[in-house]
Amino acid sequence: KAVAMAKLILLLLNWIFLCCNVAAVFEDQVGKFDWRQQYVGKVRFSHFDSHMQSSKKVLLASESNVFAALNTRTGELFWRHVDKTGPEGNIDALLQHGQDAVLVIGNGHLLRSWDIGVGGMNWEMVLDPGSFRSACLVGHQGAVKHLAVLKKTVISLHYLSNGHQKWVENLPESETVDFQAVYSGGNGEVYALGVVPNSHLAIVVYSLEDGEITKQVSVEAPWLSSIPASCSVISRGLLTCVDSTTMSLYTLDLHLQLEMTQIPLQTLGLDVDPGFRPSLVSHQPNPAHPPLSEFLLQLGPEHHLLLQHNDGQIVTLRDYKPALLASFATAGEKTVVAVMAPKNKTACSINLFSAETGRRLLETTLIFTVDPNGGKPEKLHVQAFLKKDDSVGYRVMVQTEDHTLTFIQQPGRVMWTREEALSDVVTMEMVDLPLTGAQAELEGEFGKKADGLMSMVMKRLSSQLIMLQAWIAHLWKLFYDARKPRSQVKNDVSIENLSRDEFNLQKMMVLVTASGKLFGIDSKTGDILWKHYLENIPLNAAFKLMVQRTTAHFPHPPQCTLLIKDKDTGLATLHVFNPIFGRRSQVTPPALPQPILQSLLLPLMDQDYAKVLLLVDDQYKVSAFPSTKNVLQQLQETASSIFFYLADSGQGRLSGYRLRTDLSTEQVWEVVIPTETQKIVSIKGKRSNEHVHSQGRVMGDRSVLYKYLNPNLLAVVTESTDLHQERSFIGILLIDGVTGRIIHEAVQRKARGPVHVVHSENWVVYEYWSTKSRRNEFSVIELYEGMDLYNSTVFSSLDRPHAPQVLQQSYIFPSSISTMEATLTEKGITSRHLLVGLPSGGILSLPKMFLDPRRPEVISEQSREENLIPYAPELIIRTEWFINYNQTVSRVRGIYTAPSGLESTCLVVAYGLDIYHTRVYPSKQFDVLKDDYDYMLISSVLFALFFATMISKRLAEVKLLNRAWR
């Protein structure tokens, strides 16, 4: 019996094991709550890979020095190569031939050839110095084997296969002649075209074989100043130019003529729009053959023409008016012209025309819907292909002013859209989603003042009823969806049905990009819910985004204010909008005629619960927005406690001001940092939404070391102007922003920037480059009040007689870093981590515990009690600490952290070239059940125990009875 029982139990156990094995299938959190979007930046060159009929690639070279191949079906990246930022990685030209794409990089410094199938590099070649002018592929006898690079003083020819130089020749008279274009028509000659502005045109012909000058002519052209802007080679070496002052076309046969033929536009019945600079576009489908004899001429912003050169005559094939954009494309032997014409306010139509005849091809109309919140179309990239019946089909990639790429198929189906503006996010905020009607009702019940017991009960009942209704509707939807096939059930997130989730984990990300396009992105899925393009944004604008009113003040809509400031003039404008819908707000922002020096968002609110924004102009006058009577009154009352600071890094001056009741200001303090030796590089205050839960740290001997929690503390970083490695240094100043008192000063000798700083709670962490040891180092400063707290109820900068204790420690970090931020949680109970963006694309979550100046060199009983990690000079990068695993974020520029409704969870957005969103749990998920929580195990154990008691009870009974019988 007993054996049978044991077997039974074993079986049961076995079953439990099986169950838990099933439940514990290795489960990753990959993609569960994180997402990444990859971008390339504003497209400068694009090339559809047409060497294979079935190719799905489009090559893009961007102004952000990125070269990438996209899948034309989905818009996703096949591969992407991110070069250095700045002029050194600048892509000057993109030439594609077959499987190879050649880039000219860094003002003609490098030639790089890529295998577009693999995405690997074929070769890289350093060119002779000289500023880049032009490059072209050179074909001969039907094959393309070379490319020519024209620089200011030299022209060189390279093999496509390995980049080696075939020949390099100096350009004659390069001191006077400005060579600007290079051309080859596939006849074994390379033409370098130069201009002496307003005098003549110089043409030098090189032999392809040995680089010998076979011909050198100069042609009178007093009207010409720039070849690429107004000239193009068509047909068999016919240089054609257009000039707006003489209103003429000029042609020159490069082989035969020595003088230009003038064709007045009037003889063709044409006219240039006043003030417009006409331009010419020719098309050379194959570098081994001469260009087409047809070309496009643009005479006005909405006027294009297709012209043909025929027996020395220029003939108009087609006049496109109105036409926004026109572009050539070739499929097989056929060349077509795609022309975009405005249809109505919200749509444009694109049509295809035969390049040879100018006739419109039937059934080729495509409708492009212009986004009213986007920019105007700027470029048309056409992918033409031959259909089975040998007719030409096409798809277009429309590039608009707001850097958006839209890929459209006939008859107007948008295959994908890429918002390349998101490659350059400047600043962002996360805004809570609004409550649903039911939730708001429930919340409202608690918010309102009590008005009698009965009505309260009624209210409660009604709100419960509404919730029940919502729940039933939800159930019905579930049931309804369950009957439909899976594919039809769409998880359609739209602005209308967005609402806050239980733990406030889903938020609206409001992103501001350098192009002036604003985006609202759902943080859960990464879907773009709204976008708004602000036109007329100055090129070097600085942005500051502020949340004036959150969603918590129903029925008042949430409100964000974007301050856009021209860095040169200091003039600023305000854009006020609703962060949930992206719409411009009804509130009219004040006009700001004076340059703005500083803006500050006060915790004061007006009667509509909007926080008050103060703007300080260059006359040190303060204006408030909103500036209602209520606000002004509040400001008058609290003026004596409003302080702000201004920093002038040019003069090395930091000054503190206080507000007067009449909204003028008075200077309270000033700190001058001598600009001859050092300059201010950054100033970091603390985040206003930061909470610190514990006032102190419990030491090993049970005493408490109180933190110095000064909310007005500023960390000022300076770098030495002397960059010599022996003499360079960086300095950290901790200044109280109200009194100007310098709390602490630290200097790191033999160190240089870039310095990355995080300032939070009672600590400042900064990272710098040690020139002496050639390594990156972290340093942490912590401030403590000591063993007893002076005035524990409130912190006042004006009343803190004791200077804080300062502890500092430094560590070696085995990598350089791109950016740094600290995690942030709702109540500040969770331990903090530092999020470090690395150049490799990883985002490291480094526990603050490792950056603790109290880490002991010698372990003692007390330090063990306190859980201090013994000091080790080197911090270690563990790939397990990468919060973005293999989803690397290229060129990470900023990390934004926001608290969620769960204390354990911090929402993180890393932005750079890519955008990555995830959640981090610095102290593990202590307030929710873990993802891998084993419901199966716990329930099966419960069941097993239940059965086991039943069985054992029964057995015990039997045994008792047996004993009784005996």
Add this chain to the structure above:
Amino acid sequence: MLSRGSLSRLWLFVHATFVVVSCFTDMEPGSGVGVSSQPNGDRFKIEGRAIVPGVKTHDWVSSARVLVEGEEHVGFLRTDGSFAVNDVPSGSYVVEVVTPTYRFEPVRVDITSKGKMRARLVNYIKTSEVIRQPYPLQIRSVGPHSYFMKRETWGWTDFLMNPMVMMMVLPLLIIVLLPKVVNTNDPEMRKEMEQSMNMLNSNPELPDVSELMTKLFSGSKGSSKAGSSSKSSRTVTKRR
């Protein structure tokens, strides 16, 4: 202050090692000291090859980059895994091959002002220690990156070795096996056991917990009927 003291001590330590090591190794001129980059100084090329054993280069080169001292200089990999970073002024650099999938150890490359190169292991603590590496660089992948923490999985051994389970299973075994091993019907044995039980139970007045429990469970239902029927069947089987 405490911090300053510790920091300076660290500096001293580093300095000391620097001095000691530099005595031992033959320092090439300029290699130990980073030469600041002059705008018109000579530029050099760092060359090498990255290898991922057992993986075709085509599968990983498109996502790889060569970073020299952060992103100060960037190089790309050729389709055969080799690379060259152009335009590097003389100095000392940490060269790293980065891919999202495979891990490569960084290497420090020293370039003298004359363009002489040498590669050595990266050691951030003893910065001038020289453990030579081949140049042109041969960087072999150490394996794939391990990004994920292992989830706690359940296994037989984990479960059985769990102290709680041990505590449950061992008494169970004793209960089941002990009556088999020891003949409880033997009166002598019983006496002995009772004695030992009494020894354990120093206070005989106190009710035994186990007894209490059995009473509690058995007394709950009118079990006589079911008990007898089952008993009779049992006896039958026993007699057979």
